[in-house]
Amino acid sequence: MEFVLEAKHLRKEYQDKLALKGLDLQIKPGEIFCLLGQNGAGKSTTINLFLGFIQPTSGAAFINGLEVTRNITKVKEFLAYIPENVMLYPNLTGLENLALFSSLAGYDYQEAEITDYLVRAGLPADAVKRRVSGYSKGMRQKVGIAIAVAKHAKVLLLDEPTSGLDPKASNEFSELLLQLSAQGTAIFMATHDIFRAKEVGTRVGIMREGELVDVLGTTDLNANELEKLYLNYMH
Amino acid sequence: MNKFRTIIKYEWLNFRADKGLLLITLLTLITGLYGIYYGTTEISRQRQHLANLSKITAHDVENMKVQFPGEADAGDVGYYHSTFAVNHPDSWASLSLGQRDINPYYIKLRLLNLQSQLYDSDNINPLKVFTGNFDLAFVLIYLFPLFIIGLSFNVFSIEKEQGTLPLLLSQPINLSLIVAAKLSFRAFIVLGLAVLLSLTGMFWAQVVPDSRIVLWLGAIVLYCLFWFAVIFLVAALQKSSAFNAITLLGIWLLLTMVIPALLNVYVALKKPVPQALALTIKQREVVHGGWDKPKEETMNKFFSLYPQWRDTTQIKERFVWRWYYAFQHLGDVAVADLAKDYQNRLKERQQLVENLNVLSVPVNVQGMLNALTGTDLLAHLAFMQSATRYHDALREFYYPFLFNQVAFTHNDYAKEPQHSFTSTPQISLVWSGYYKLALSFLFTFIVGLFIFKIRFLNLK
CATH class of the missing domain: 3.40.50.300 (P-loop containing nucleotide triphosphate hydrolases)
Incomplete structure (x- = not known):
């Protein structure tokens, strides 16, 4: 194609x-x-x-x-989508947010894999298991990127x-x-x-x-x- | 199906992390347990009270034996000795007290005229009537909808408001599946709690395990689903969380308070029921008039009803008990039509309520649970009829002593009829309530689905 x-x-x-x-x-x-x-x-x-x-x-x-x-x-x-302002579930951790969106996209990753995606996207390793409600905009944006990357989208x-x-x-x-x-x-x-x-x-x-x-x-x-x-x- | 489970799983994680949701769930659990405690305590108190009545009767018999050490005139016994018609609660009654708090659950009876005794009950604390019962049925019918609203008012709107909707909708998942999964999760929590409280209540009250377990649980589940259908309908409008909360609270207020109050006024106007006091006064006038009427006239009237005693005696004395009891009974006969009319009017009113309660699902379900536990108006009317039959049995027991002028011995006390009545559930009413509840649920759900289809068209 x-x-x-x-x-x-x-x-x-x-x-x-x-x-x-x-x-x-x-x-x-x-x-x-x-x-x-x-x-x-x-x-x-x-x-x-x-x-x-x-x-x-x-x-x-x-x-x-x-x-x-x-x-x-x-x-x-x-397709994967990253909006201007990535908003996530504030009561869940970065890890849980990525696990949720990946799972909805059809990918059930192990915890280590999810952590790897988040760290590769630039999220500090110690923030991975913290609730998103405490993340800055930049950190949320990085989780958004990780969600997009983990989806292996063509677009x-x-x-x-x-x-x-x-x-x-x-x-x-x-x-x-x-x-x-x-x-x-x-x-x-x-x-x-x-x-x-x-x-x-x-x-x-x-x-x-x-x-x-x-x-x-x-x-x-x-x-x-x-x-x-x-x-x-x-x- | 995997995606459905995924959403359920993360809804659970979100629920677990949300202190507000945990708090309202805990509060609902505590109020449910208090409702069970309240109901079982009230019924235990009634049972204790009823158990004491047989002791009171036995004590009364002992007093009579002291007062009349030898053979006694049955007229004296019938006048001074009292016994009780008792309405034992069904084993389910503590789950839904219904009208057991406002209607008497025992009636003290003597051989005198019946009607004045039937309505001669203790005064009721009006404040207690105003506040009502805090039983399990109250918690499930009136407080659980608030719990459901608290859990679900922002079920979909929060996705928009917290900005997660675009990311969520960019996943390969159907919007209907998201809404269904989110509502299903909340339904699991609510139904789990409702079933847990119901089973705890049944266990605590040591109910007789019969088909009513299924009927109770079915009614509660369907009722909760009705409220979820209301949530779905309001969520389908795609308004803000604040709008949803206010609208849902308004619907709750309308269904649990405004419509029932309007129904009450309408039914009272449409089917006015004369006070039992009027009946009692008329009967009292007839009975008191009996003193002044010629004895022959009184006795002839009485013998026309009970020809078997016509030839037993001739009254020449100024006062004899058989004449006294004859005009007492004629007092009852004089108001028999009024009494019947009173009972019929109550039944007609109940029927009208049955017909109109489709307008308020909580009223319908309250009626279902009261009918299921034998605590509704019909159960009380059945008790009144049973008490009437008991009074008839007492008269039939004493009349041979009175009219054949047979002495009443100490041994005869043990032969006096005893009364026991236990309310029975009105299962047919429960089924009729089921149809209406199912219709309300389906109607609300279908309207919600229709709005959902239209409003969510642009949010695929």
Whole structure:
């Protein structure tokens, strides 16, 4: 299969707003596609359509060749999602949270394996068995990453995942994405962070008012050129 | 099914870690145990009281023997000697006291007119009636819904409010399965506690093990499921936890207090029942009037009812006991229609309540449990009828002494009829309650399912 994530004329209208204007997009395995755009540009709407959280007005989203709305449960076997602010069950430990989500995804790991996933995602080993209610945003984000990695998903959907992370954690996160990409995971990341997009992305898309106005290869231009181009579109 | 078990497992871990949930569960357990203690203590007290009555009767007989050392006139014995009609509680009564606290469970009887004695009971503490009974049925019917609400009001809304819903919904799991598993876990906790308390109550009360065990447990399980259906319906609206809590408490208030109070007023207006006092006063007027009527007129009336005694005696004296008891009985006969009407009106009122209790599931279930434990109004009316028959038996025992003018000896006390009545369950009423309860559950669940299907369409 050539594309693991695909949008065909994907359109979403709300009563008073056109949120997405016929998006066409294909992403191959191992590719990192970064979607840049202002708040309200349609980035989260696109992710929510791929997740099946909302229904398209017309067109279709495909994950691993399956049309999302018709295979709502099946497609979730192939995708993982990290929202901007990962929220977990506060009364459970990091270990229990990961065990729960992995189990729901069909993976029943041993405790040592779960701990390994969490530590590899950057969570301090002594925090693994502490309740999540005492975690910082960054720690929760790392558990979110561990959940996504442990799922062995073909597609990773990220909605501004580095928002609120410190530079070190953000950098570690980028390295992790590159590792996953090298293993063949297709990554679709909505972000405001132009430099991060340029750093990890294979391609960068610019979205404005629900429309994908440009798609660029990251090897074609440097970060400053990308920023200029982006700002031009925004104005 | 594995995913269902996974959610159940982590719901359990979450429950175990939540001090608030543990606290309300513990409180419910303690109130349930107190309810069992309250019921068994009350019934033990009644049993003790009833056991003392036979001692009182025996003591009374001894006093009579001292007062009348030789042969006595049966009229004197019938006048001074008293005995009791007793309503023994069913072995199940302590689980649901029903009306055993407001209706007399024994009646002191002499050979005098019956009707004034039937309603001559002790005064009831109105505060006690107002507060009601804190028995197991009360805990299960009125407090368990609050427990269910406390456990489940945010069953789905909390996923949105704490932000876990997106991660949860990004897993390959059906939303209906999530809701079903979360509600099932809470149902396990609630039903486990309800069944545990019920079985403890049955064991504690040493109930006769019969089919009522299944009927009781079935009613409690179905009742709890009804409340879970209400939770499901409200959760399906997809509102906030605060909205859910207020709505559910409102429904609880409506079903347990507002509708029962309105039903009470409606039934009282629709089926007014004259006070037993009116009946007693009328009978008293007739009995007292008997003193002034010609004896022949009184006796002829009496002989028309009991022709077998017509030729036994002729009354020439100013006072004889047989004449006295004849006009006492004629007092009862004079108000027989009123008494029957009173009983019928009570039954009609009960029937109306039976018909209307479909509007309030708690009232329906309370009726079911009272019928199951033999503590409802019908059980009390059956006791009153039994007491009436006992009074008839007493008259039939004393009349040969009175009309044949046979002396009453000390040995005759032992031959005096004794009374014993134990309430029996009204199983047919329980079944009728089951149908209504099942209908209420199904209706609520189906409406909830309908709303769920519509409202959750965008949250696959």
